Amino acid sequence: xxxxAELDNYQQRACRLIDKNVFFANDLQSIAMAKAxxxxxxxxxxxxETSIANREYYGxxxxxxEDQRQRVIINKKPKSA
Ligand code: SF4
Numbered sequence: 001x002x003x004x005a006e007l008d009n010y011q012q013r014a015c016r017l018i019d020k021n022v023f024f025a026n027d028l029q030s031i032a033m034a035k036a037x038x039x040x041x042x043x044x045x046x047x048x049e050t051s052i053a054n055r056e057y058y059g060x061x062x063x064x065x066e067d068q069r070q071r072v073i074i075n076k077k078p079k080s081a
Pocket of ligand 1: 013014015016023037038039041042043044045047048060061062063
């Protein structure tokens with residue numbers, strides 16, 4: 001998977017002019033705001049997939065909150081033998 005910054009439309013991402021603290025705050029209002037911004041983003045799917053592949057534990061990425069994504073990452077851990 002390509003890095004987000006390598007995508008042709010990376011410069012059109014919805015968060016490019018937004019304070020990054022919105023995406024890394026843990027209060028419900030900030031999380032809702034970050035998710036709403038992501039919903040209008042041209043690379044939302046790539047952002048989500050990259051955050052899972054890179055095991056990003058913190059922040060809202062691709063419209064998915066930290067808590068939601070951590071559950072996905074934990075469920076993708078290889079099962080021990
Ligand atoms: S999906 Fe959200 S966090 Fe990802 S690039 Fe777009 S606006 Fe930024």
